[in-house]
Amino acid sequence: MAFLGRRVGRWPASCIGSTLRRASRLSTAIAIAAVATSLVAQVKVVTTTPDLADVARSIGGDDIDVRSLTTGEEDLHLVTVRPSFLVQVHRADVFVQLGFDAEHAWVPALLQKAKNRAVRPGGAGFCDASVGVTPLQVPASVTRDAGPDLHPRGNPHYNLDPRRMKIVARNVRDCLVRVDKEHRDAYIERHAAFDAAIEHRLAQWTKLLAPCRGSAFIENHRTWVYFADAFDLKIVGSLEPRPGLPPSAKHLANIIELAKREKVRLVVARPRFAELARRVAKDCGAEARILQIGSLASGRGWLAFMDDIVAQFASVLGPDGSRR
C-alpha cells in the first residue's frame, strides 16, 4: 500500500483521471470489437474435395467460411499433406470428408496431427458425407488380387450421383446445425432450397439423358458406376484391367474388341489418361471425352459440373451423337 501511495502521490489527479478515462474508452472499444467479432464469426468448414465445399457453401451461405483441401484435379488416394492442410484443420469447426476410404492414405494422419478433437470421428464437427449413402461395387472379398486400388467399403465416387448427393447435403446440414445451433433455421432453409435445386436439375438431366438409356460406354478407372446407375447407362469395361493397374497391350486389345462388339460409342477418362483414351476410342470407332470426376475448386460448383458432364454424355450418346 505504501508503494501504491508513493506512486499515486507522484501523479497529479488530472493525469490519473485522464488515464482512467482512456482505459475505460479502450476497454469499451475492445468489448465492442469482441462482440462485433463474435457476431460476424463464421463457422470454419474444411472439406477434402471442391464438391463437398460447394455443398457446404450452398447450405452454409455467409454463415460459414469454406475451404477445400484439394483442387479436384488430384488423385484423391495420393494427396500429399501440405502445411496449410494442418493449419486449416487445426482451426476448423467442421471437417467434411467423402469417406468410403477415398482419402484413407492421408486424412487419418492429417486428423491425428492437426490436434483438433472437434473434427475427428466422434467429434461434433466431423462429417462423413458417405453416411447413409448406399455404396456400389463393394468387393465380395478384400484382397489386393482384385487390384491395388481396392476399396473395401465400396466405390467412393458417389459424388457423380445426384440422388446420393442429396444425402450428402443432408449430412452436411445436420453437421452444421450440430455445430452452430444459432444459425439452424438458416441452414435448414438453405438446405431445402439446395435440395429443391438438385431435384429440379435431376429432372432436367434425366430428361436429357433419357434417349441414352442402356447406352454402353467404357471408363478408364472404375469411377462412373454411380453416374451410370443414376441415369441407366451401361459400363462395359475399364481400360485398367484391375483398379490401379495400368493396362497391358493384351488387355487393351480385348477392350477394343469388346467395345466393337458392344457398339460402344464413348470412352471417358480423366485428363492424365487422355492420350490412352483417345487412342482406344479411335481404334474402336468411339469418341473420347476427357472429364474431371468432380468439380474443380476453380470451377462454378457441383451443379454446374454435373450440367457439363451430362451435356458431354448426351452429346455423344444422345440422338444427335455419333450413331453408328
Added chain:
Amino acid sequence: MPARSTILLMVWTCAVVSSARSQTTEDLQRRIEELELRHSAEVDALREELRAVTRDAPREVQDGEPVPRRGLSEGGQTTVFDNLFNPAISVIGDFVFAGSDQDDAFDRLNRFTLRDVEVGFVGRVDPFASYQVYLHIEEETGFEIEEAYVFVDDALPDTFELKVGHYSVDFGKFSALHDHDLPMLDKPQVLQDYLGGSLRGTGVELHHWTGLGDTSTLRWSAGITNGIQGDAHSMFGPAAGHHHSHDGADVESFGKRRFENFAFHGRATAVVELGAAATVQVGASIAYQPKAVRFFEDTSMQPFRRSFEQRVVGLDATYRNVDQATGRGVVLVGEALWSTQEFSNDGFDVSRVGAFGGHLCGEAFLGRQWSVGATAGAFEHAEDASERSSDYGAFATWKVDEFNRLRLEARRFQDPGPDSFGISMQWTIILGTHGHGIPW
C-alpha cells in the same frame, strides 16, 4: 322474397364456412410442413446425439433384438485368445541383388540378399496413446527391434506429442527413414559415418508444431536417450553391412550412470508452402552426448577405457514440387553435417576431431510410376578428418503400383582405399496397413 333471401343467406354462409374450413385446412397443412421442416434437422441431431451416447453406454437388449455375440465366447466373456483388439500388421520385404568390383567385397555383394523383412504392429493402447513396434528380420543376423515405442499422441495440450521407448531419433531428412522408404538404396555415406546410419535411441522425445500464418508450419522436437546409437543395413561403401555403433551400453558396465552419459537431441524445421504443389523445408538438428565411455583392448589385449564427447549438427533443405494431378515433378534434398568428437584414453591423450560432410539428392518424377534421380556426397571421416570419402550415383525407380516397387541403381565410391563401383537391383513389396504420413 324472405324465403329466397333466407336461402341465399344460407348458401352464402355455407360457402363462407366451407372456404374458411378449406383455408384452415391448408393453413394447418402448411404449418405442419413448416414445423416438420423446421424441426427435422433438430430431431436428426438429437437422434445422432442419442446414438453417440448409447453407442458407448451399456444398455439392455430389447425383446426380439439379436444379442450381439461379437468377441464373446460361448461362455459370455472375451476369450483369452480373442483377436478383436489385435494391432494392425504390416510386412515389408526388401530384396537386393548387389554387384561390385570392390576387392575386399563384403559378403552381401555379388549375390542375392534378403536385406530386410520389416514386420510392423501398430494399434491404440487407449484414447491417449498408440503403440508402434517394428521388427527387422534379415538372413544373417536374425531379428532385432528396430523401433518399439509408446506414442502419447492425444493426451498432451495443444499439439504436443511424446514418444517413449526405442525409436528413430528425429534428426535431419534421411536418418529417421527406414531403408525401404529411402529414395535410393542406402543411406548417404556421411550419415553412416557420423551417426552410424539411422540415429536410434532408447529414451523420450517431445514433439510440437505450430502454424506460421496460413500456409507454413514450424515443428520442433527435443529428446534424451541413453546414448548416440546408429543402426545401418547398407549394401555398399565403407560402412556396408548390418551393424550397430555407439550403443552406449558399455557405460553401465563400469558403474553408476551419470547425467553426462545421456545423449540429447533436438530438431527444428519449418515447411513453407509455395503454391498448390511446391513446398520448401529447412531444418536444423543436433545430437550431443557429453560423455560416452567404452572399453577397448590395446595391442597386448589389455583393456583400457576411452571416453569421448560427441556432437553432430546438421542443416537440411528440401524443395518439393510435385503436381498432384499428374504425379510429375522434382524433389531436391541437401544436407550438411558437422561432427565433433573429443577422445580421451583413461583421461590421457586427449584428441579432438572435427569433420564436415554433406550430400545432395535429386529425384525427378516422370509420372505416377517412373522416377529417375541422382545423389552425390562427400565427407571427412569422423574419427580422422584427414581421410576423405565421396560417392555419386544414379537410380531409376519403377512403382509397379502402390505396393510394389523396383529400383536400379549404380554408384561409384572414392575412399582412402581403392575406388569401387557397384550396381544394384532392389525389389520392395508392402503388405498390410500403411500410411503416407506427413513429409516433414
